[in-house]
Amino acid sequence: MLRNYLLLFAILLGGATTNAQPLVKISGLVTDQLGHSLQQVTVTILGQSQSTITDEHGLYNIYSKTKAFTLKYTLLGYNPVLINVNEEKAGRITRHVVLSINPAELEQVTITNKQNQLSNSTIINIADAAALPAASGNFEAILKTLPGVSPNNELSAQYSVRGGNFDENLLYVNDIEINRPILVRNAQQEGLSFVNSDLLSSAKFSAGGFEARYGDRLSSVLDVKYERPDSSSAVLNAGLLGLSFGSKIVNPKSYLLAGIRYKNNTGLLGSQDNKGVYTPNFTDVQMVYGYEFSSRLSLSLLGSFNSGTFKLIPENRETVFGASTARMRLNIDYEGEEKDNYQTAGGAVTLKFIPKPNYVMKWINSFFQSDEKEDIDLTGWYLFDTGNAGVQNRVIGAYINYAANRLSSRAFSSELKADQTFQNHTFSWGLRFETKNYSDNLNEYSLIDSAGYLQDAETHNFYQDNRVFVRNKLDIRYYTAYVQDSYRLSGNTDLQLGVRGSYNDLSEQFLLSPRLLLAYRPANNKKIFRFTAGLYQQAPDYRSIREFDGTLNLQQKAQRSYNASAGLDYAFDALGTRLKFSSELYFKYHDRLIPYLMDNVRVKYLAREEAKGYTYGADFNIGGEFVKDLLSYFRLSLMKSAQDIINDSKGYLKRPADQRVNFSAYFQDRLLNSPAYKVHLSLLYGSRLPAGSPLTQSYSDSFHIPAYKRVDIGFSKDFLDDFSEKKAGFLEKYFSSFTAYVEVFNLLNINNTVSYLWLKDLDNVQYAVPNYLTGRRLNFKLVIKFKKSKG
Template sequence: MLKLRLLLLVLVLGVTFVNAQPLIKITGVIKDDLKNPLAKVTVTVLGQNQSTISDESGTYSIYSSTRFFTLKYTLLGYKPVLQEIKRDKEGRIVQDISMVSNINELEQVTITTRQNQLSNSSIINVSDVAAMPSASGNFEVILKTLPGVSTNNELSSQYSVRGGSFDENLIYVNDVEISRPVLIRNGHQEGLSFINSDLLSGAKFSAGGFEARYGDKLSSVLDVRYDKPDSSQAILNLGLQGGAFSSRILNKRSYLLAGIRYKNNTSILNRQDTKGSYAPNFTDVQVVYHHTFSNKFTLGLLGNFNSGIFKLIPESRETQFGTLSTLLRLDTEYSGQEIDDYQTAGGAVTASYFPKANLVIKWINSYFSTLERERIDVEGRYVFNEINNDFASGGFATTKTNKGIGGYINYARNNLESQTFGSEIKADQDFGNHVFSWGLRFERKDYQDNLNEYGLIDSAGYILERGIQNFYQDNSISIKNKLAIQYYTAYAQDSYRLSAHSELLLGVRANYNSLSRQLLLSPRLLLAYRPLSNNKIFRFTAGVYQQAPDYRSIRDFNGILNKGQQAQRSYNSSIGLDYAFDGLGTRLKFVSELYFKYQDRLIPYMMDNVRVKYLAGAEAKGYTYGADFSIGGEFVKDLLSYFRVSFMKANQDILNDGLGYLKRPTDQRVNFSVYFQDRLLNSPTYKVHLSMLYGSRLPVGAPLVQRYSDDFNIPAYKRVDIGFSKDFLDDAGMRKPRFLDRYFSSFSAYLEVFNLLNINNTVSYLWLKDVDNVQYAIPNYLTGRQLNLKLIIKFKNSK
């Protein structure tokens, strides 16, 4: 009986095995356009779970379970090849393939590999930006999932890196340094960030230890490229929060990139505690043109216009907070309105000269002008109550104790005009084992600032009895400032290949400015070692980073300028390991870094939402240390997922205040993030995109005291966003709609759920006192749960 069962089992398995055999076996050799064999080419049968990789001789073999199918051949640095196969019967097919190199991509791959080893930067997978669910819709959302980056505001594109402020981050687009508006004080006033994701060709980010070629800021560098496209293409992006259209036009000797964006996030703002009429409208236009006149000279143009207007007519606010034992509620009625607007216009011209094959010289000239205005006339009348936990009939909470009634007034008539002109010469020359770089830059910034604002709070309801002198006046300012600053900078650096496994980068920056009149020297070093196994990179960095004073840092709470302010200075060091290994069915990359920063000269500040309020007349010293860890890989083919955790401590001591070391406003001890992507098992064209963020609590001080303090905390930031997408023209699909396939190369629909768990995250506080002179922090909450729909359509190339 047992033998019979074994025999039946063998027969069943044999039949199953025979039935599972593929009908077609495809073999062949893959070569480049010079007839050299290509190794590690990925060969995929579209619509089937079949893929392989060619060996060192370029040979491959793969099976198909159908007689009509399409093979796809892909290799970084080469144009992908699609080969249709039609076979009437079973058997074997020999299919040899020739792949054509993509010169632009090959150059970028070579440069990226060398610079990634020597620049302490992370290469950003820009294809993830469109799929990542985001309430702001800005490119910077992907930065907030990277090691070393802290955040507590999904509406803002601002970010803090390793304990630094928002003003300590460098942003470059095609070698042009970008700045942001100054007056913005709330995340919902922010519109479209400068970076247009649809025009991106590449981006890399350094959270510290960056090289001397980059400017004079303390914390980080984001280097973005709008480069030559592979082909002409148009992209349309439509959603409930706005839309965008971009076009890439490729000619024989030139290319044009153009994009226009519009954003209106009224649907998100309407769900906040403050109810009223929101009218946020933001528009951005960017143009990039590049022309190759000869093999020795090219000219590039970058143009930008960014406009935003935020209008709010508040009506009422109801904020409930506290504990289970003490539940408090603030009810406010408003009158008046707030109108904020800004316009930025400008561009850059880059002339590139190639006198030799190993030398490039760039001359970059840029000019940007920004106008910012605030018009605020808002009066609030509030009732502050302690309420019962149990609810009366009708679902309304009953009042237990009245804590006070009162009112407050916010008034502003602020105008800021700024112009920035820069002219820079940069050169890079490759001597084989050496790559030598140098640059000279002149920059002039002009500011004209008219400030007239005040805030009055009657936090006990005594105004009728005692008069306006009993109001708390918050930042009462009436002043006009005019300032011009010239900056002169130079840098030189050399990357040297010490051996087949180690490289050294040495550089120095020099900076002089007309405001502090200091000559600042900043030496920097990076040592990289790659063992023979070729799956690890060890890095050590050390350097001095100095940030010259600017208008933002020298303007005090009352608008007075401290023109004697000195540059901020930080001594940085770090040690890191990149390790690639096979696990969980894929190739994983583990990245870790330990760092320490000692700052012997800092300008202390306080945080109010996204506004940095400097104590411009004070000086501090401080230290920051921490560790960043991340691991990522393609757990699902072609979809990158990663996890990271960061630990940090950032303290500072304001000199001569008698308080010693206190936490910096950006002292967020723990940050954790996840970005995970997956496909539905039986429907691979359906994808899931999950983003999770956690940031531990942030220290904050009450504004009613005239000194810096950290005796209060903003609660931990917890956020989960999820998106579902389907590309109707995905290669993984068995069938493609004929109409869509005729006109589009991609047609993707997205359903997103922002703040999936509907967590009330706090961004700042409104501070009030009750009749017993007890001070309360009324939380200003961020966005709640919200649905979003969008379409991303890529048109087929015109022939």
């Protein structure tokens, strides 16, 4: 089968080409004004796809496709240098360059490097996100290949980290904390996540043990940057699942980043058991504008609008499941439709002030507004065959799902942040005020009749799975502050101490969260040992205080977790490349948790209950460039997470995200005889997850969702790749990269279960009918990068 896909890929990418080879080789040395060699200097040929970095001796080699070109040398903390070259003939030339220090920027680089050294985070290779074959098309798909993250749904941008749920994760864009919608209940209704890959300049992810500068959540932080680019550029991404266009424009005093995305995953949803007319349309528009008034004062504006409309007119469903000796079959005929609409708009204004070279201040003001609607009016008539060993037992019934829900949420925040260096110290502090208000109108119910016809609610054959009719309005104000000091104890040892303090007028608690990180790097510079310890407290919010019936528990207290971890990063040479091995052991004790159930991707809290629990595990990761410029990595995560709901007399039970084993691999290679063709292979395995029937009145882990197993593969060719011996002349004229992808999602066509439809027969026996995720699908897309203008 793989051979057939390779053949298809070759046919799709074949075409007329003309000869084109690099014409000029440029070599040289980059130093500072004192003559010291500079490593990690980025050397770029403007308007071409070529770039490289200087080695530990400050040396570099780069190739130009033309005889007339411009070289650009950049390094954070130094002023960029541009060199125009116009050679009369092809050959080799030498260009030595001296970079001058930019004092204000250099201090910021010192602060940034210190924070990275003392950050329990993984730096994400942005190029991986573009090449990763992922059905959702969202940037968060790359997170599911990282240590500590549990995968179980390829349609969703939501993710679970070390036993927590999605609400326990933080997202920052340009130091701005992002608020996300609430109502989404199924992954097929999800659209585009906030992060726009076309605008990204950097991203890092922490699965725990993060520093005090980040907010009050229990699990993780995703910190991404849309920063000033080196030069103007534009990229177009067009495929069967959607379209995106991103542009970066640079001027001497300002820059503009703008991106628009459109997604329609009808082709993916067509492989699910529910057959019908799917109309999923999702759009996202983002922009960042920056202006530099002077070397000490600059302004940045962030704007975002995200809209999603999901409409489904189901016709029928057929699901076959169970063991070969006891096959069960569910057939449903539908009447009615579902329509969901989500709109989120927001923006932020950031004023950056550098009163002196070693002092950086930011004043950030943000506002986000979400309006979410769910309209469901579905009736289903079902025939459920529970045949066992040749005996036919049929259940005939009907059910109704109805919802007319409206949720509006507003969030405004104002925050002041500062970083300052004092010899061996980097001192940071921040103050933040945030107000949130919610207006929620809930009107929903689910009715099931297993006797063959709908009856009154008083009869024993009929049960009401869910009946909610409430109107809630809530305002919450949060006040937070943090201080932290990153201190160099010696040439090999760094210590970071920080504390967060917060107060909210909902729980009326003053929360104090101390945090510590210790890093030791031996003299050989190949290892880093890290130890973290801290207290993490998550104040109650609207979602966690809302009970199943829509009522609010206004007496809920903050969730609290005591965390400790020990990790090792080790770089070594093997298999012809530099490899990096990372490992971390962690333990979390939760003395106050709000238990919850998972309904597909919907988190449903038992808002009036309280639990204690623990989570412990180990993450291992190894990766490197087994093939030049293509990063591959493999990770294994082991974990156990349990909780004991107070006064329920059941003792410790598994938490909903207790996925004991996770394995992932992202491997990239070039075809041996045709290195211009690349292969991108993603493998995900997550062991089974505990689940309980929503028809019971208490928390249970007596049932399980089977293990999640998925293989996605992609094949690509950049027609302007340096390995391409033949290149189309007209492509070189207008584009710096022209890449075609053929992707096969769910290569092995595995039926992964995301949740269950629960039914009862006349004898009150419960049946769990699996809701499957997507089957095998073929996708084609083009990623085109236009010629960069000089800047």
